Amino acid sequence: MNRITPASLAGANGYRTKRRVPDQRGIQDIRNLPDTEFDGLWDAVILPTHTKDRLLSQAVLNFSARARLQEVSMPLHGIILLVGPPGTGKTSVARGLASRTAASLNGSITYIEVEPHALASAALGKSQQAVSHLLGTVIAEEASSGPCIVLLDEVETLAADRRKMSLEANPVDVHRATDAVLAQMDQLAANHPQLLFVATSNFAGAIDDAFFSRADLVVTIDLPSPEACREILFDSLDRLARVYPKIGRIKTDPAIERAAKRCVGLDGRRIRKAVLSSLAHSKQIAASPDLLTADAVLAAIEFAQAERASVEDKR
Numbered sequence: 001m002n003r004i005t006p007a008s009l010a011g012a013n014g015y016r017t018k019r020r021v022p023d024q025r026g027i028q029d030i031r032n033l034p035d036t037e038f039d040g041l042w043d044a045v046i047l048p049t050h051t052k053d054r055l056l057s058q059a060v061l062n063f064s065a066r067a068r069l070q071e072v073s074m075p076l077h078g079i080i081l082l083v084g085p086p087g088t089g090k091t092s093v094a095r096g097l098a099s100r101t102a103a104s105l106n107g108s109i110t111y112i113e114v115e116p117h118a119l120a121s122a123a124l125g126k127s128q129q130a131v132s133h134l135l136g137t138v139i140a141e142e143a144s145s146g147p148c149i150v151l152l153d154e155v156e157t158l159a160a161d162r163r164k165m166s167l168e169a170n171p172v173d174v175h176r177a178t179d180a181v182l183a184q185m186d187q188l189a190a191n192h193p194q195l196l197f198v199a200t201s202n203f204a205g206a207i208d209d210a211f212f213s214r215a216d217l218v219v220t221i222d223l224p225s226p227e228a229c230r231e232i233l234f235d236s237l238d239r240l241a242r243v244y245p246k247i248g249r250i251k252t253d254p255a256i257e258r259a260a261k262r263c264v265g266l267d268g269r270r271i272r273k274a275v276l277s278s279l280a281h282s283k284q285i286a287a288s289p290d291l292l293t294a295d296a297v298l299a300a301i302e303f304a305q306a307e308r309a310s311v312e313d314k315r
């Protein structure tokens with residue numbers, strides 16, 4: 001990869017988005033917020049309004065008041081944790097939240113996304129130095145130069161539950177690695193009130209209790225409600241209709257309402273993927289997606305449900 005190279009892009013909504021290609025070990029993405037792409041993710045994930053409001057308020061509070069609260073020994077750690085099953089929109093919401101926080105504060109915030117695999121090996125005690133460098137040097141330097149939001153995606157790899165990890169790895173290494181991560185996060189929190197970690201996890205049970213207790217807010221993102229499933233299905237069809245306008249006509253077909261009901265129990269990712277795979281229902285539709293039918297969508301949702309049932313049976 002190249003060195004960090006600024007390249008200004010003017011977003012559709014007028015934001016100036018400066019992208020930089022990361023060259024730092026363990027960092028997957030660095031960009032300036034707000035960011036048009038991330039705003040799109042926030043809008044695309046359908047969640048109860050109060051969940052999004054609560055997340056945004058907590059993130060804004062972090063930047064508006066953490067420094068002053070620290071003065072009176074009311075420590076916010078600057079950590080928001082999103083937990084829930086895979087495919088429920090956690091990563092998308094975390095990225096969107098970062099951008100919306102910057103927009104709410106009318107300011108520029110640096111976004112850093114930590115590469116989960118860089119942390120997995122660290123949690124196993126193999127490259128503790130790498131994680132120390134990442135948190136203690138790379139992130140500390142960024143946080144010293146201005147407000148920062150850091151995404152720790154799939155944080156269970158970083159803050160591994162010592163009780164569970166000790167079965168697979170040398171318990172002393174795991175203890176040390178997790179302790180080192182927690183100590184560094186405490187130090188970052190104390191020195192940089194303009195730093196916010198947004199962490200996600202598919203396995204809340206695998207996160208170390210000490211990390212959990214540091215989170216200022218833990219939000220569980222569940223499978224979508226029946227109303228949300230319907231909304232995701234219709235939103236997916238609307239998105240397809242932006243490219244293939246004739247697809248819009250199938251939204252009023254009764255089979256689509258049946259498909260919406262059959263979505264219940266699927267996560268948002270599977271619903272969106274099922275709608276996409278309905279385009280491969282036949283060679284004719286695949287060749288001309290405008291020919292998509294409501295029955296093809298229903299069949300794809302049924303297929304996704306059957307697939308889910310078979311995976312669950314095997315567990």
Ligand SMILES: Nc1ncnc2c1ncn2[C@@H]1O[C@H](COP(=O)(O)OP(=O)(O)O)[C@@H](O)[C@H]1O
Nearest residue numbers: 044045046086087088089090091092232268269
């Ligand atoms: N509640 C939801 N509403 C709309 N789309 C969703 C929802 N949940 C997941 N998705 C879609 O599924 C895809 C995967 O989401 P992602 O953020 O990677 O989930 P997670 O991190 O929880 O595994 C994204 O395209 C996202 O838009």
Ligand SMILES: [Mg+2]
Nearest residue numbers: 090091153200
């Ligand atoms: Mg994710």
